[in-house]
Amino acid sequence: MGVKFTELFSKDILRFENVEVEVDRISEKLKADIFNLLKRKGAVIGISGGIDSSVTLALAVRSLGAEKVLGVILPEKDSSNDSKEFALKLAAKFKVRTLEENITGALEGFGCYKRRDEAVARVFPEYNPEEYRMKIGINQSGLNQFLPPVFSLTIVNNEGNEKSKILRINDYLQIVAASNFKQRCRMSMLYYHAERLHYAMIGTPNKHEIEQGFFVKNGDSGADIMPIAHLYKSQVYQLAEYLEIPEEIIKRTPTSDTYTAEQTQEEFFFQMPYIEMDLIWYGQENGTPPEEVGKVVGKTAAEIEMIYKNLRRKQKTTEYLRMAPIKY
């Protein structure tokens, strides 16, 4: 992917000509890494019913065989019921053993919900989790100008009425820090099963999540191997088609499944459809002139230039998340 294809830039630039070659390459490397490098006997994967964990599980099955893969479903009280249903369909399709570990009790122990709700109630005193759902969203005007994003808190009552407010820094930080217990709890539970079975823990983030910082440090980024971390989202979908991931998982809109109100990943973080994001990100990484990218995605060169700048800023400001501990 490091080659510059500037003159050939098109909407299909990221499509694998022969997806089987890439699937085989990943599967062989995964097998070698787990058995020879990590010296583990199999793979544990947290499955959410989303596209990334589904493709990762299918790759692991192709690589190691279903009997050496364990899928763990990790619901908590805010999770969508669809997540479990889709995860079970996936496991049935690939004949993988599954375990369900409900982490609600652990999260209550950490005070995850209480600490989050306390900050939400500082913003909206009428908020209580029995009557309202909540989510954090990104300010949509952010990508069209050179300003970092601002986050808004939205609460939705049982009648569907919404209220939003821009978050003050202390409230924002507390809501995010409390919510991050979820990813860190999942990671702990997955490592429990990985260590119990002497398996490797396989992480599921894709290229955008890693490079734009859409993950929780020492949470969903805590894994032994990340076999799809080099793939753009549209490539993950291409692999999903090839690997015959259940249709309803492929068609499902990617969600954050973190807050109580429904929210897409686009709304929460990426701010544009993934197909557009992929092409612009590729253009930015490979120095494609903004006018060429603009022609393909239907934007002006100035708009693409601004998005390039914002993506570079996002990458830079999330460096902390990707940094290993500083050792003296």
Next chain:
Amino acid sequence: MEGKFQIQEKVREFILKTSYASDDHLNNETLIFAQGIMDSMGFISIISFIEEDFLITASDNELLESNFESINAISDFVFRKLQVASNQLA
């Protein structure tokens, strides 16, 4: 109502304190986001700061580069908002 110079000094002091930028490298026209002096947490901090110190709430459609790109832009924005509030009270 606070004068423009006082507002500018407060904004400058806040940005110096939260960005760790040195006084010599930050003038009132420096583009604080474009030049990487403030990041996204910095922007949220500025919004919280003007809300707490000047009792000004920026609405969604006021979150513009022209209102936040530099110390001068922020000070002008705060000054204009305070003027409107003071006229409404009068």
